[in-house]
Amino acid sequence: MTDDNSLWMSGNEAIAMGAYEAGVKVASGYPGTPSTEIMENLSKYEGVYTEWAPNEKVGLEVAIGASFAGVRAFATMKHVGVNVAADPLFTASYTGVRGGLVVITADDPEMHSSQNEQDNRNYAYAAKLPMIEPSEPAEAKDLLKDAFELSEKFDTPVLFRITTRVAHVKGVLQKGDMRESAATCGIEKAPAKIVMLPANARARRKVVEERTAKLMEVAEGDAFNRVEEGDRKRGFITGGVSYLYVKEAFPEAAVLKLGMSWPLPEKKIKEFAASVDELFIVEELDPFLEYHIKAMGVECHGKDLIPNQGELNTAIVRSSIDPDSAPELFAPAELPMRPPNMCAGCPHRGVFFNLSRMKDVFVSGDIGCYTLGFLPPLSAMDSCVCMGASVTIAHGMAKALGDEGKGKLVSVIGDSTFIHTGINGLINSVYNDSKTVLVILDNRITAMTGQQNNPASGHNIKGEAANAINIEELCHAVGVKHVEVVNPHDIAECRKALKTALELDEMAVVISRAPCVLLPEMKKAEHRPYNTKTENCAGCMACVKLGCPAISWTNITPEEAVAKGYKEKQKGFAVINEVQCNGCGQCAALCKFEAINREGE
């Protein structure tokens, strides 16, 4: 039930508010679904310094620095971002904190917007850090504030794990009290604690074990982990969003809800297990709780019944445990798929169209909107592993292929991704003499995650003017001699630039530069769409092969062709949807029959 004081917020909005209420002073993050809106929202609160970092390792180190200076600090990232930030994370576990330090890991079971579905609870175990896991927005806000207190009290970074169905779920919550750090801001030298050379690290290693023992005591209490009374024939141990599915699938059952996924309360778990006839562990992805609970010598069901891939939901939880409960459903209708697509007028399309024409070229891809260049009809991406891996994988292939790879290896990377982890790869390619082509798709923004500014955009997280990296100068500075900037909407110029670069016997860079059509200034610009003079269309499909969502093709019969005044063998014609068209002109450049025009031209 709701009242007038209730707020309606997503998990990410709630977490931003929780960070504000917790008295966070410095926050740094790199965008990544489903974490992005936390930093976007936090940047709107007064009195909190927020920034977009170029990558997650940088972001976490900034937060560690702020914590060392005695203020509450916060780092946000998606699950795979923790891989990038793992280096500082594992050693910050040894140094501990001064101001409270909480690190968000936003996991994406089901891979709604990710390249893998790793379960980052494993990081808590591996880095010996406590992990807090809320189930819903209201709880996320409250637990985040508690996490900062836990961090300061036990001198530890705290991992705070959310999943897509916490981050992007809206729920009802209330404003809370403001809290403050127990630390004082200032320079404080504590070399034995924060200079991690072997002798100091060995001493800290012991402290980490003692800390874990103390945290286990906290876990045994009720602050994070509670037993909800109920029927003891079946008992459930669960946490995160899975708790909600258990409550709906088995509303009568006793539940041990773990808000702290690491370290685990062994006594509490054993007591609960002993009090129920049958014990079920319900968790998404890995059997993380299950393995650790089984290691305690407790018998339980877990992944023998519950899937270890993808998201759970109430129906899956219920029918995994009671297979007969699965309801009869209407069979799905057979429908064409509707995958995402690059926008009408997307500058990336010009590059991928040209690459799609170069059949013997291997395109080593990267992550961003431009990964959609993989999809038909362009189908112009041949590998994509992780951020920054385009230029490095092309280099590895070049070294393996030798002469056979000459003139055939192109890597493509977005501006944000280039700055994230592409620069190191480019340095390697120059240093170790790659002779491949790197295309930097500079659309001035981090588009895929919703248009966040980045170090090349000229604006900071708040939209204020900021120093902008000059990408061509940077490429020259690391030793690239051939750097050419092209307008990707000019298909012919773009092709020429790619060809020239491929013919060189050295590491070459082509910068494709045109703004993302979703940028506010592009949306505000005068709408000048192209239109189709269908009577001129010869049915060659050149424009259709761009795969632009504003262009559609209509099939016709020979009779219809004749009736329309076309040649009998013309199979159809193309039409531009002028509402959708963003006027990039790529299709007009491809049309040889003057069927695509723009008013006033």
Add this chain to the structure above:
Amino acid sequence: MAATGNILFSGVGGQGILLASEVTAYALLSAGYDAKKSEVHGMAQRGGSVTAQLRYGDKVYSPLIEPGRADILISFEMMEAARYLPYLHAKSKVVVNTQQIKPPAVAMGKIPYPADVLDSISSRGITVVSVDAFDIARDAGEVKAANIVMVGAMSAFLPMDVEVYENIITTRIPERFREVNMKAFAAGRKITA
């Protein structure tokens, strides 16, 4: 515990599903219900199939609607309504915008837009209300208000009075769009009420 009501919003990225689901959520909240809503952000928004799932009741735990339990399906694109057939039950109400947005394979002429796509729903005895939301919104003064036309049409299947929605539109939508959205809502509501 009173049963939880489930509303599934479906359509194509960029159609204004989020705003429509927000207006509906605020209406439910101001009527005193607890609610949860699950949204899709990120990659899928680039013209892909998208949904928002809204659940309400005395106390809502899960943010996801179970297959077979959507009481209302409100689809902003015609074919997208049929995509969620397994979420429907015999008494579901389906409100569909008749606008067709061609998916890539259709736009490239490889396959036709599926014919009689709504029959796959109505042949199961499910109530289907077709709404020409685009034209209705244009008549109301702004094609972009098509999503509010849809909310208006759906509102007849929910327990709140018209005033509740009007109040939400007045307080939650920027002033310059208010009048158009009021008109759009009323025109949509007229179809079903």
